[in-house]
Amino acid sequence: MKSFIPKTLNGSFKYINIRELGIEEFKECNFMNKKENRDNERVGIILPNQREERWKRDKAAMEKEGKIRDISLIFEYNDFEMEKQIEAINKLILDEVDVLIICPINGEGEPEAIEKAKKKGIKVISYDLLAMNSDIDLFVSFNLMRVGELQGKYLIGKVPRGNYIILLGEPNGEVFLEGAMEYIMPLVYTGNIKIITQEKVERWIPDYAYNIVKNSLIQYENNIDAVLAPNDAIAGAVIQAIDEENLAGKVAVTGQDADISAIRRIIEGTQSMTVLKDTNELAWVAINAAIKLIKGEQKITYKSINNGKINVPSILTNPILVDKNNVYSILNETGYYKNYIL
Incomplete structure (x- = not known):
């Protein structure tokens, strides 16, 4: 790759x-x-x-x-x-x-x-x-490797054993994946984690992610424990697919961007985390x-x-991890709170 x-x-x-x-x-x-x-x-x-x-x-x-x-x-x-x-x-x-x-x-x-x-x-x-x-002349960004690291570390902490779906945003999603896989791959090598599906999401289009997850649910008879979703838009599509099988809240799903919809899902318990940039x-x-x-x-x-x-x-x-334990405090501290309907 x-x-x-x-x-x-x-x-x-x-x-x-x-x-x-x-x-x-x-x-x-x-x-x-x-x-x-x-x-x-x-x-x-x-x-x-x-x-x-x-x-x-x-x-x-x-x-x-x-x-x-x-x-x-x-x-x-x-x-x-x-x-x-x-x-x-x-x-x-x-x-x-x-x-x-x-x-x-x-x-x-x-x-x-x-x-x-x-x-x-x-x-x-x-x-x-x-x-x-x-x-x-200049590069202005977040620590993108750190975004992936936050996603991967969180996911293995929540689901140290089980079947994983790995989604890669295309183009330019490699850096996020690299960071996440630093944490996921050691548990793959030990056999604790099995990657049952790993696919690119072309142009980061959520509908494509929905189809990938839907097909994987069918193929593996809903036996899915965690999904590495690279951003919140894709996470939303993932959760839609698993919710149709009554699995929302039972499958760990990552995200990125701290979208309003993702914050709501975290509070509801259907999305596990996001990364605020x-x-x-x-x-x-x-x-x-x-x-x-x-x-x-x-x-x-x-x-x-x-x-x-x-x-x-x-x-x-630096990006900031947001989950149900710190969602209110982080949004208050960063000034994002007023932008969300909580």
């Missing part, structure tokens, strides 16, 4: 409070001056979609920060399709954006499209996932970094990650 897991340089990452970081502390670079004859800065942003709650939250947080900082934001969506990704990049180049914030797909043609933007003097920030083999913080740092890139201010990051072409200045934040 090909892995897109980045390798760190000079040891482990130092995780920090983004608000305390100060964008002025990024690694020093030479950046272009603000484009002339422009009322305000223009930032192009490519997100996967507006179908999933996770990406709706990212967009809303970016719009809020963009309004505060008086910059123009132009949004495009790739729907995890490489053709749409390249079209979106080309459109934003024509829109003469100063900075491109991109959720990469890491498919054929993407590095060339990014290079085209760079040749036009556009700075590129890789958002959420690392753009591989591309000349990008504070998109308000991530959007804040991405927009402020874009402004600093435009102004050409000196910048420092604590570490770099090699993407197969260059060492990319990077900022990562």
Whole structure:
């Protein structure tokens, strides 16, 4: 299995409070001056979609920060399709954006499209996932390996023996799977855990996950104990499938993103856990970094990650595990509580 897991340089990452970081502390670079004859800065942003709650939250947080900082934001969506990704990049180049914030797909043609933007003097920030083999200026994300580790460790703690379904989000789900399998595979080797189904969920579409789980339930006569679901949208489809067999709450199901629906399911007891990634913080740092890139201010990051072409200045934040034991306290502490109907 090909892995897109980045390798760190000079040891482990130092995780920090983004608000305390100060964008002025990024690694020093030479950046272009603000484009002339422009009322305000223009930032192009490519997100996967507006179908999933996770990406709706990212967009809303970016719009809020963009309004505060008086910059123009132009949004495009790739729907995890490489053709749409390249079209979106080309459109934003024509829109003469100063900075491109991109959720990469890491498919054929993407590095060339990014290079085209760079040749036009556009700075590129890789958002959420690392753009591989591309000349990008900054990587802003969560510790994605840690997300998978939280999922895998939680799952084996809850179900140390039994039949597992492993779902891999495609594309770019390898890093989550790698983290989770560090905990799951040792119990597979001892025979305590049996992986009865392991499949990719193309374009992270929940309906595909539903079909995978439904077929597995039929094949194994409902003898399923745990499902590694990579995000909450997929977890919802998984739970729908097992609920139709009256197994909801009896099968452990992971998730990621802390969607409203997932929080409700955790409280109800049908979803075991999710992973909260504070998109308000991530959007804040991405927009402020874009402004600093435009102004050409000196910048420092604590570490770099090699993407197969260059060492990319990077900022990562830690995700937070949420289950029924801490759901209220975590949402209160992070400020997410007001966004949920509990």
